[in-house]
Structure formats: structure tokens, C-alpha cells
Amino acid sequence: MSSLERTPPYLQVVGTLKSKIVSGELAHGDVLPSVRELAAEYGISTATAQKVHRTLRAEGLAEGRQGAATTVSTRRTLHRTAADRLEAALTTGRIYADGEYAVITGADLTTPPEWVADLLGVEDGGQALRRQRVTHNADAEPVSASTSWFVAELAETVPALLQRERIPGGTPSAIEAVTGRRAVASEEASAADAATEEQATLLGVEPGAPVLLSRNVYVDAQGDTVEVGESVAPARRWRAHRS
Template sequence: MPELDRTPPYLQVVQELRRRIVDGELADGDRLPSVRQIAEEWQIAQATAMKALAALRADGLAESVVGVGTVVRSRRTLHRSAADRLDRALRTGKIYPEGEYAVIKAAEMATPPTWVADLLGLDEGAQAIRRQRVTRNEDGPVSASISWFSADLADTVPALLVPERIPGGTPSAIEAGTGRRAENSVEEASAVFRANADQAEDLGIAVGDPVYVGRNIYSDTNGEILEIGESIAPEGRWKIHRTG
């Protein structure tokens, strides 16, 4: 039986079921435990169990289906955070859950924007490794992103410059090539932007449609930056942050 702590019981249930959804253990269309099952498993009141399922529906991660119960609805609503992808890669060796995959659009040496160059400590005009991808599922694009890496990694992690998917993701490839393990993730979110032509094409939306923009930094145990990324997702997708 899962152990309860001082967090309100319904929130502990919500956090655990969210974790299973974010990790892909519970896939889109899967039936969630019933109110009775949740109440018995966590030894809580059925009213508390109902509150937990209501919170997941409010998050856009589940819906009630007549004759079935509460089912997961995440394919069209969930935008996994960079922290969640890193955590999954380190725990399972796979950065994407079942049903999601990346299409690599570019892997090349390029001049990064000023904010990236500053973080990497590059002189003006210096180049870095740039990887551009679109993450998709059965319904189409989930998000689009660009990652930047120090040019020094070109020799030790040549896969970064190959426009193909890397099994286990870029953090695993960097660790295998250099021994440097991505342990920390910092993530920032901006206000909503309007999609330009390239973003609209990647996400299958109209130019000017609203998009969510986020930035993330992966660093190793010494605090040295391994990867800098910027991602966009279409309107209507929720990024779920979890801790513990």
C-alpha cells in the first residue's frame, strides 16, 4: 500500500496518478482506478478519492466516459517538461514514453542567439552544435524545440551532429561520450507568443496562433552546462511539473 505523508491525501493520489501519466505508465485511453479502488488502495474516504479524480479532470489529463469510468486524456493536452524528460531518460534510458517520438529536422554547427552564446561563454560569432526537432504522437505535433551544445562535444559525442534520433536522448549520449551526467534541470516559461511561419509549420497550426514558449538548461554535477533548449507548444497543452 502506498504510504501517506502530511500532504493532503487527495493531493498525494493526484501526484502519483499524474506521475504515471507523465511517465507514460498510464497512456491515453487507459482507464484510471475507480473511486472504490483508489479509496481501498490509499485507505482514504471515497469522497477524497472522487476529489482526486476531479483534479485530474480539471488538469485536462482525464475525462469521464459513461459506462467506462474515468480515462486518461493526455495526447492532446500534455506537454512534458524538460525536467520530466531528463528524469525519465536517467531512470529508464528512454526520453520519450510509448507513443511519442522525435523527428530531427537539423543537426549542424551554427551561430547561436546571444542569450545562448552568453550561457555557453562563447565569443561573438562563435559556433555551437544545434539540434532542431519536432516531437509527435499519433495525433500530430506535440512540441517543437531547438537544443544547443558546446562545439567541444562534436568530437566526443558525434551523434549530436547526425540528424537522426538518439536512443536514450541527448543526455544519455553525452554521458556515454564524456562521463558527464546531467543531474540538474532549470526551466523557464514565458508569456504566450504568436507563432511565426516556421513555428506554425512545425506544429501544424496557423501563423499567429498562440504558442507556449519555454527554455531549459541541463547541467552536470559540477554545475557546468551540457544542453540549452528552447521549446514551443500549441495552445491547449498543459505542462505538468512534479516533485518527489
């Protein structure tokens, strides 16, 4: 029996809808299929379909009022991970969901932290290309502040990485278009922490407020590093995992 077959039917449907929500196919404010529509489409009972709605509401991905349709709710509740954004870039050509936008706050060549240098294969004292941004939702609220790191050679081959302008399709697409190297998978680690003064300013929270720190690596089909990233996001945002 496969893991999918062992998964309760309502969680299988929840997983399908989560994937659509995280990718942006179902955007904030979109109406979710009704209980009857879910039951008919997925061959489940109405009681099971009601459990799907309850689960999505409990996880902060949907909201509903008595007598009204259940709608997607993500602007203040969802944290899109590096894996989510890579999947969106690979499948849709867009790295941000509808309404999201990034403000590029820095792009330069500098000495990277030791952990970044190790992942990129940068020798001691060497430089790496750094690209910094703050991502906002459709309400113009900051949802994350992030830094992407690349080997310094890309400054010449992909000069857009050194410009303080958004790159349509994201950095993985820009690198692939020039070099042919395609990021196909990601690894990510996260930890809770307290916001520094700089992080608090970027995210619009108080210094010392809880935040989520993440480090990620995009790799190509050969397992070689394409991009290294680090980000910080406010608390009380759900990460939705797909399996």
C-alpha cells in the same frame, strides 16, 4: 510538519498519479484505478477518491464517461517539459512516452544566439552544435518544435549529435555515455507568445496563434551546463508540475 503532510490527501494521490502520467508509466488510454481501488490502495475515503478523478479530469489528464472507467487522456492535452523528459531519460532510459516520436529536422554547427552563447560559455563569434526536432504524439500531431544547443567540441566526441537520426535514450544519455558527464537537473522558463510563420508551419497552427515558448538548461552535478534548449508548443496543453 512537512509540506507533504500539509498537502490534502487527495492532492497527494493526484501528485502520484500525475507523476506516472507525465513519465509515461500510465500511457494515453490506460485505465486509472477505480474509486474503490484508490480508496483501498491509499487509505482514503471513496469521496476523496472521487475528488482525485475529478481533479485529473479538470486538468485535462483523464477522461471518463457515465458508467465507464476513467482513462488517461494526454495526446491532445499534455505538454511534457524539459524537466519531464530529463527525468524520463534518467529513470527509464527513454526520453519519449509511448507513441511519441521525434523527426530530426536539422543538425549542424552554427553561431548561437547571445543568450545561448552565454550559458554555454561560447566566445563572441564562436560556434555551437545545434540540433533541431519536431516531436509528435501517437496521432502524428506535432506537440512541440525544439532546438538543443551544445558546445562545439561535442561534434567530435559525440558525432551522433550531428546526425539527423533519433538518439535512443535522448541526447543527455548519449553525452553521458561518451564523456561521463551526467545531466542531473534542469532549469526552465516559459512565456506565452504568438506563433511566427515558421513556428506555425512546424506546429500545424495558424500564424499568430497562441503558443508556449520555453528555454531550458540541463546541468551536471557540479552545476555546469550540459545542454541548452528552446522549444515552442501549441496552446491548450497542460504542464503537470510534480512536487
